[in-house]
Every structure is written in structure tokens, then in C-alpha cells.
Amino acid sequence: MTEPAIELTGLTKRFGSFTAVDGLSLSVERGEIFGLLGPNGSGKTTTIDMISGLSRPTSGSITVLGTDVLTDPRKIRRSLGTVPQENALYEELTAEANLKFHADLFEVPRKGLDQKITALLELAQLQERRKSRVSTFSGGMKRRLALVRAMLHEPELLYFDEPTLGVDVQSRHDLWDRILELKARGTTVLITSNYLEEANALCDRLAIIDRGRLVALDSPSRLRHSFGDTVLEMRTHPTPGEDIVRRVTALPGVVSAIASDGSLKVTVEGGADVTGKVVTEVVGWTSLQEIQSREPSLDEVFLSLTGKELRE
Structure with a gap:
């Protein structure tokens, strides 16, 4: 070797x-x-x-x-x-x-x-x-x-x-x-x-x-894939608050959920079936106006591991 x-x-x-x-x-x-x-x-x-x-x-x-x-x-x-x-x-x-x-x-x-x-x-x-x-x-x-x-x-x-x-x-x-x-x-x-x-x-x-x-x-x-399979970015009405974030976070297969800039960003692990169930639940709780799906980025993995606070 x-x-x-x-x-x-x-x-x-x-x-x-x-x-x-x-x-x-x-x-x-x-x-x-x-x-x-x-x-x-x-x-x-x-x-x-x-x-x-x-x-x-x-x-x-x-x-x-x-x-x-x-x-x-x-x-x-x-x-x-x-x-x-x-x-x-x-x-x-x-x-x-x-x-x-x-x-x-x-x-x-x-x-x-x-x-x-x-x-x-x-x-x-x-x-x-x-x-x-x-x-x-x-x-x-x-x-x-x-x-x-x-x-x-x-x-x-x-x-x-x-x-x-x-x-x-x-x-x-x-x-x-x-x-x-x-x-x-x-x-x-x-x-x-x-x-x-x-x-x-x-x-x-x-x-x-x-x-x-x-x-x-x-x-x-x-x-990247250790952080999840898919990131869903959903724009809803009303704007997602802490209650929605808490309920989405509790769903099976959800790695993380945050509300930012009026959108709900959800990282999901478990493939298309889990992703579909998460979207169905969100639709039942809010009015879904727009949705985008993508792979997790290395930036998201980095921040999840090291935190978001600024350091000198």
C-alpha cells in the first residue's frame, strides 16, 4: 500500500x-x-x-x-x-x-x-x-x-x-x-x-x-448528500412562521427546516416518496405559491457543521 x-x-x-x-x-x-x-x-x-x-x-x-x-x-x-x-x-x-x-x-x-x-x-x-x-x-x-x-x-x-x-x-x-x-x-x-x-x-x-x-x-x-437528498424552497401564503417550521421539522425524513426571506427551506432525506409527503403536508397547512427543488450545496453542509456566527 x-x-x-x-x-x-x-x-x-x-x-x-x-x-x-x-x-x-x-x-x-x-x-x-x-x-x-x-x-x-x-x-x-x-x-x-x-x-x-x-x-x-x-x-x-x-x-x-x-x-x-x-x-x-x-x-x-x-x-x-x-x-x-x-x-x-x-x-x-x-x-x-x-x-x-x-x-x-x-x-x-x-x-x-x-x-x-x-x-x-x-x-x-x-x-x-x-x-x-x-x-x-x-x-x-x-x-x-x-x-x-x-x-x-x-x-x-x-x-x-x-x-x-x-x-x-x-x-x-x-x-x-x-x-x-x-x-x-x-x-x-x-x-x-x-x-x-x-x-x-x-x-x-x-x-x-x-x-x-x-x-x-x-x-x-x-x-453534500450526507446533509440530505433534496432541498425544497417553498414560497407560501401566509409567510411561514415558527409554528410551520416546527411542524415541518417534526415530519419523517426532514433534516432541517428554516424560514428565510419569506420562504420555507426544507432539507429532506429519503428520496421522492418522502419529498412528496413533505410537500403534501405543507400544502395542507398553507397556500403553496411556488416550489423549487435542488441538491444540497457544500455551503449548506459547511454551515450546518460549523454554525453561522461570524468569527474573527
Whole structure:
């Protein structure tokens, strides 16, 4: 059996009396795109810092690419490519100069370096801007250059913090294509993102953590269906109140029911028969004016697991 790219066992990090990561255990398989999601303050950044060897855990173990991070963090950092939330490019240098500086930091052999840079810039559709200063680049171009830089030393594992933060829709989808190409080449990709649409589009599996603990781990599709089969959005007269919500919630097969913006949103589990019975009951209690049916979204799963309150 192939050894996982990342293995966390009982990982805990405390800062004084505050526990940022609390007994976290999970594994990331080689060659998969793995998403680490959670609200602000959930422990994502602290977990990544420990995986990268930038912070030591209070307890637990971390193995990355077969190496114990605690015994050889330098080796891990050389095997890891990072695309941080801030691109951290040298704006007054050219794209080529940025890449050559990175190559020197990671001791990439000079022989064949120009050809490697050319191939990567072509992959990112930036070859024509090779000699241009980065300060003249758009946000999407800078993001693609940051990706190229992270790939230059041929890491086995790539980490993206908010891959498409601040870029337009076209650039976002182009970056998604580049990330999927990396997976096709066998690279393991670890992503943290607040764009759940992005996580759904890219990730083979998702781990949702909250208050330092793992609360869900599965594929995006299975996570969605764990929340229910169908979401019914019904506009009724009179506007649904607490009494209707309470009665609908008590029906067999109803996972949740809320009244919002004058509509009743009901999540149902159990297929068409259960859905039909729920609608029949609602029609008997109110005047149904409009109904729409759809699959649950990853956003709804995320909020159901982590809550809706804002966090700093």
C-alpha cells in the first residue's frame, strides 16, 4: 500500500491555555487534491504551519512524504511548493528574474534552467511577459506566476492558500485548469480555501475542521448528500412562521427546516416518496405559491457543521 503524502496523528497545538488544534488525525493520499476547510479561527493556518515545519506541535505526530517533520523539517520544506495567500513576488523584478531567484534559493541546477522556465511560463501562458516587470501584471497573471514559482523546484507536494483569491472569473477557471493538470502529473495538492465552489470543483476529498477538531472528512459529493437528498424552497401564503417550521421539522425524513426571506427551506432525506409527503403536508397547512427543488450545496453542509456566527 502506498504511503500517504501527509499523515497527521493526534496533532495538538496549544498557545498557553488556548488549544488551536485539538487531537487532529487525518491522511492525504499521494496524487490527490485535498481541501482543508474551516471558519476563521478553526485551526487551518496552525495546522499548515506544523505540516510545513514552521511550528512544532504540542503533541502528536506529522509525517510528510515519508519523513517525520519533527526530525527533518528542512527536508520537508524543500519537498513542498507553496503558493501563499499573498503572492510574495518581487514586483520590480521581471518574471524571469523572480523565477531565477527562487531557483537559487532551492538550488535548482543551472543546467537546463532556462528551458524549464520557458516550459513553465508557457504552461501558465506567461511566456510573452517573461521580461516584463511583475508590477505590470494583472492579479490573475501574478497568481499564475506564483504557481509557476512553486513548481520550479519540482516539489512532490504543493500547498495553495486561497488559490484564486482576488482574481477574476476567467483567471480563476484558468488556475483551476492548471491545478488539475498538476494532479494529472501525479503531484499531491493541498488547498485551503473559503470559496466552497472552488473546493467542490477541485478537491477529491475535503476535511472540515472547527475549533481545532475534525468534524467531517469525505468527497464533496458524499458530504453534500450526507446533509440530505433534496432541498425544497417553498414560497407560501401566509409567510411561514415558527409554528410551520416546527411542524415541518417534526415530519419523517426532514433534516432541517428554516424560514428565510419569506420562504420555507426544507432539507429532506429519503428520496421522492418522502419529498412528496413533505410537500403534501405543507400544502395542507398553507397556500403553496411556488416550489423549487435542488441538491444540497457544500455551503449548506459547511454551515450546518460549523454554525453561522461570524468569527474573527
